[in-house]
Amino acid sequence: MPRRLLGLLLVLPALTVILFLFVLPLTLSVVGAFETEAGYGLGNFTKSFALYSSDILFTVVIVSLSTCLIGLFSIAIGGYLTLGENPRAVAILRWLYRWPLFIPFIVVGQVLRTFLAKNGLMNNILVGAGLITPLQAVSFLDWRGIVIAFVWKQTPFVTLLLAGAMASVDRGTIEAARNLGASRLRILIEILVPQVATTLMVGLVLSFVTMMSVLSVPLMINAQSPTMLTADIAFRINAYGDYGVANALGLISLAATACVAWFYLRQSMRERG
Amino acid sequence: MTPQGFLTITDLSAGYGTTRVLDRLDLAIVKGEFVALLGSSGCGKTTLLRAIAGFVKPSAGSISVNGTDVTRQPPDKRGMALVFQSYALWPHMTVAQNIGYGLKLRGRSKAEIARRVGELEDLLGLAGLGQRKPGALSGGQRQRVALGRALAIDPQILLLDEPLSNLDARIRLKVRHDISALQKRLGITAVHVTHDREEAMVMADRIVILDRGRIAQQGTPQALYNRPASPFVAAFMGAENRIDLTGRIIADRVEIAAGPNNAPADLPRDGRPLADGPLEARFRAEAAAIVAGESDGNPARDALDLPGRIEAASYPGGAWRHSVRVGDEVLLVDSPTPFALGAAVRIRIPAEALFLFVRQSNPADPEGSLSDGTTGRVLEASET
Numbered sequence: 001m002p003r004r005l006l007g008l009l010l011v012l013p014a015l016t017v018i019l020f021l022f023v024l025p026l027t028l029s030v031v032g033a034f035e036t037e038a039g040y041g042l043g044n045f046t047k048s049f050a051l052y053s054s055d056i057l058f059t060v061v062i063v064s065l066s067t068c069l070i071g072l073f074s075i076a077i078g079g080y081l082t083l084g085e086n087p088r089a090v091a092i093l094r095w096l097y098r099w100p101l102f103i104p105f106i107v108v109g110q111v112l113r114t115f116l117a118k119n120g121l122m123n124n125i126l127v128g129a130g131l132i133t134p135l136q137a138v139s140f141l142d143w144r145g146i147v148i149a150f151v152w153k154q155t156p157f158v159t160l161l162l163a164g165a166m167a168s169v170d171r172g173t174i175e176a177a178r179n180l181g182a183s184r185l186r187i188l189i190e191i192l193v194p195q196v197a198t199t200l201m202v203g204l205v206l207s208f209v210t211m212m213s214v215l216s217v218p219l220m221i222n223a224q225s226p227t228m229l230t231a232d233i234a235f236r237i238n239a240y241g242d243y244g245v246a247n248a249l250g251l252i253s254l255a256a257t258a259c260v261a262w263f264y265l266r267q268s269m270r271e272r273g
Numbered sequence: 274m275t276p277q278g279f280l281t282i283t284d285l286s287a288g289y290g291t292t293r294v295l296d297r298l299d300l301a302i303v304k305g306e307f308v309a310l311l312g313s314s315g316c317g318k319t320t321l322l323r324a325i326a327g328f329v330k331p332s333a334g335s336i337s338v339n340g341t342d343v344t345r346q347p348p349d350k351r352g353m354a355l356v357f358q359s360y361a362l363w364p365h366m367t368v369a370q371n372i373g374y375g376l377k378l379r380g381r382s383k384a385e386i387a388r389r390v391g392e393l394e395d396l397l398g399l400a401g402l403g404q405r406k407p408g409a410l411s412g413g414q415r416q417r418v419a420l421g422r423a424l425a426i427d428p429q430i431l432l433l434d435e436p437l438s439n440l441d442a443r444i445r446l447k448v449r450h451d452i453s454a455l456q457k458r459l460g461i462t463a464v465h466v467t468h469d470r471e472e473a474m475v476m477a478d479r480i481v482i483l484d485r486g487r488i489a490q491q492g493t494p495q496a497l498y499n500r501p502a503s504p505f506v507a508a509f510m511g512a513e514n515r516i517d518l519t520g521r522i523i524a525d526r527v528e529i530a531a532g533p534n535n536a537p538a539d540l541p542r543d544g545r546p547l548a549d550g551p552l553e554a555r556f557r558a559e560a561a562a563i564v565a566g567e568s569d570g571n572p573a574r575d576a577l578d579l580p581g582r583i584e585a586a587s588y589p590g591g592a593w594r595h596s597v598r599v600g601d602e603v604l605l606v607d608s609p610t611p612f613a614l615g616a617a618v619r620i621r622i623p624a625e626a627l628f629l630f631v632r633q634s635n636p637a638d639p640e641g642s643l644s645d646g647t648t649g650r651v652l653e654a655s656e657t
Contacts, residue, residue: 173363173364175355176362181350181375194363
């Protein structure tokens with residue numbers, strides 16, 4: 001058998017999997033987004049925007065806000081892990097911060113639902129501590145709950161990447177700044193973060209994409225309108241069997257993540273150039 | 274040792290975990306002096322420098338600058354600037370930003386920073402490179418940026434941690450002179466860590482040789498080169514050839530008995546703390562000569578002859594370097610003309626090039642520890 005054929009044969013299983021499980025479904029759903037009862041057109045999109053424009057905005061705002069918060073928290077945690085001077089506190093934090101990584105989104109939703117509800121654990125503690133009266137207790141099971149769930153779940157992931165990158169930064173660059181009199185906060189902002197900016201961006205882009213695709217958290221925490229696009233897609237399919245609008249909403253989420261990816265690519269191209 | 278130094282280190286001990294790296298070390302450096310800390314890896318020279326800089330907390334002892342105790346002060350309150358071995362430039366900042374960062378931290382105005390950065394760029398030959406990132410510079414240029422960043426804050430003391438070890442051999446030779454000329458011009462006190470003997474000799478006013486966390490010897494380059502106080506220092510200063518002898522002290526002369534590997538000799542004692550019994554002799558390849566033919570058996574005066582046989586010869590430039598077998602030892606000796614392989618020759622070492630020490634401990638000679646504390650006395654004698 002010629003060598004080229006043999007090589008092709010070896011790649012074939014992987015290629016088949018990608019073609020049938022990834023490229024084909026993606027193409028079908030893209031095509032499906034333009035398919036209406038009256039032939040191909042933009043009908044599904046006009047319907048999507050008419051029905052769900054507030055949800056689209058809600059999704060983008062929630063996920064963007066969560067991404068910003070994740071960035072801030074992971075810089076703070078990674079920075080302390082790298083620059084912290086109390087070895088015991090650093091060891092404890094290093095051990096603690098990864099736990100949410102091992103908890104699935106659905107469990108996060110479940111846990112936060114019992115924690116953040118009007119008569120949930122959080123309000124019980126606050127009332128018990130005398131900080132608020134039972135009448136003042138409010139439920140956090142709305143957009144705030146989603147943001148809390150996302151940040152809680154995704155911060156460890158970005159921190160993991162970021163702390164690794166910070167640890168591999170030349171310690172000399174940190175010591176040189178200390179030698180010249182920079183405070184730890186300045187070292188973090190002016191020396192450390194710029195050197196790991198690419199890793200931070202990668203982590204945040206990946207988190208953004210992950211959060212755009214989470215269904216369980218909005219379903220469990222935010223059973224009201226407006227909600228996130230994933231919940232709408234599930235609803236269109238489960239309640240109406242309306243694959244056209246579902247596909248159009250999917251394509252809109254894809255466009256949102258593509259914007260972020262483009263932003264990241266442009267940034268990294270500029271850095272290289 | 275000068276009792277009152279500008280930078281004074283007293284009884285300093287430091288270590289990592291249970292390992293003690295510095296062992297009750299004393300050192301005084303006067304203002305404007307260029308001191309090189311020389312030693313092999315693991316001798317504690319970098320730890321000493323980092324302790325001076327404030328990055329290593331000493332377990333005991335004190336460091337003071339101009340009479341002020343800075344042992345517990347943070348690194349930036351000590352009036353020192355450190356140049357790192359890896360340069361540790363900030364890759365995301367331009368050359369100008371790197372040099373000006375210390376001034377920015379001190380809250381200087383933009384105009385003042387720009388003026389000072391411009392001065393330093395001119396001084397260091399970096400003019401026109403201010404807007405480049407460190408990644409777009411050569412090794413030598415990066416090294417100068419690191420130096421500029423350290424000098425920008427007008428430190429009283431400049432600390433250099435093997436700043437030349439990452440440079441090409443040829444650039445290194447030039448930068449050596451650049452740095453010591455700059456140091457003289459600015460009148461700054463400098464402490465330079467290196468494992469390169471020649472670099473220390475060329476750059477420093479005083480060399481401090483460290484061995485296992487203690488000072489083995491310190492003095493001017495000439496003093497260390499010509500009068501090493503211990504076999505360790507002699508070896509470090511290039512006297513790698515070693516031969517065991519037996520000697521007897523007669524007034525101010527040392528009489529070397531004929532041994533299996535050496536002819537008898539009569540050498541001046543030259544004030545050295547020697548004693549009757551086994552001696553260790555060391556000499557440099559370039560300080561000895563090769564003489565053809567066998568010894569006549571008469572004691573040589575003011576020179577030592579070692580009969581041997583040529584094993585190999587090579588030409589590293591300038592002179593022929595021969596491997597000469599003397600008994601079980603192979604010694605390296607230079608000669609302006611090559612000798613035939615296998616030729617019977619004598620190595621002749623003039624008395625002033627032969628470093629003699631009391632042999633401390635020899636596995637073959639268990640009673641050989643004739644003197645204890647001799648090294649200690651030698652050290653004191655040399656620390657003038």
